[in-house]
Amino acid sequence: MNDFPFGLVGFDLDGTLVDSVADLAAAVNHALAEIGRPPLTIEQVRPMIGGGSRVMLQQALTATGGDERLDDLLPEMLAFYAAHIVDHTRPFPGVLEALDALRKLGITLAVVTNKRERFSLALLDALGLTDRFSCIIGGDTPGLVAMKPDRAPIDLLLRKCGNSGPAAFVGDSIYDVDAARAAGVPVALFAPDGGGVPGANAVFADYRDLLPTLTRMAKAQPTI
Template identity: 55%
Template sequence: MTSPFDIVGFDMDGTLLDTSGDLAAAVNHALASAGRPPLTVAAIKPMIGGGARHMLAQGMAATGGCDDDELDVLHRRLLDHYEANMVVHTAPYPHALDALDALAARGVRLAVVTNKIERYAAEVLATLGLSDRFACLIGGDTLGAGNAKPSPAPIHAMIERCGGGRAAFVGDSIYDVRAAKAAGVPVIACAFGFLDRPVAELGADATVDDYRELLPTLERLAAA
């Protein structure tokens, strides 16, 4: 059986993997070092998606604010903590691996396009034994400053590095949707992700509540 798409790309945090526990722990480590109260995982989830500094800036804003100099110091503390504790709680979402297997069996080339620092993303995938499933990995720093999502540049690079062809993208944030739309690629939003607004307001071409819905949703998008 073949697929209507040659390439399917995935965001990482809140899409392929539930990384919220480990990211929240890193944010709270940085907040604690600044004498701030901890935030719940639920409060931090909507802050995820725009990169670690953006996530921390929102955490600091929620607990009293800070200036750029303090944010620089705390950002480094967050990264150091996260680098040492990246895969404590992180795991794939239910049925995600089954969906990847089904796509691969149809000859689809798979990719990860994330705003996470590339070497961190690579380590997470390697630790979970997932690296070999993907034809390419593009991180938030892979293409240089200004070329992370919502720029279309990483989506264009994904298609090029995967050898070209018809592509679709799966994500959970406005950054994912805007990047894919700007690149002219259909995009599916995950209703279970780290949403900062109702999933219907992201403007995706389709949504899924579970990875068991991904293949039929891709087929419907292609037919449309």
């Protein structure tokens, strides 16, 4: 037994566990180039990430002149991304150590992302991360009725792994915060560049601080 306050910790993927913005931006720019649009910078693409591939491309198209070609370009973008999924994507510093520390305590770990399941699995497999997680829920996982910020993905997580004990969620965006809070799960926000999202129960900037952050977050909750 241990006195860690959570038995289950779920994580978002892009922007939370892995820094994937360069590969996502390359895929977006490949789609834009197909219709002669100018490329976007990584910093322009970064805030477009989190709502799933369709939302990301729609925002990129809107920013460069209109989204009337969205349905045509989405398969092009996804095919390019599948071929370049970990060209530059890497876990954030300290992620592996934090995950392994949680597992050593017997904590059940999961991924809940709006990224399509096949891409989520391919990315995690390529980085050697898959085996660290008891379940992986993507934006199109069977049984899922809606993506974050809807609470449905967190509810599915709890149905699959909820017997592990009290749950917490770790994310980096308003999609994560809104979904977790709607499901009644406390949420810690990973914000390596500072800032925050309204509604987060806690904020941390370095994965070396993840376990202490979760512990402090639990103590601040009236019930867990």
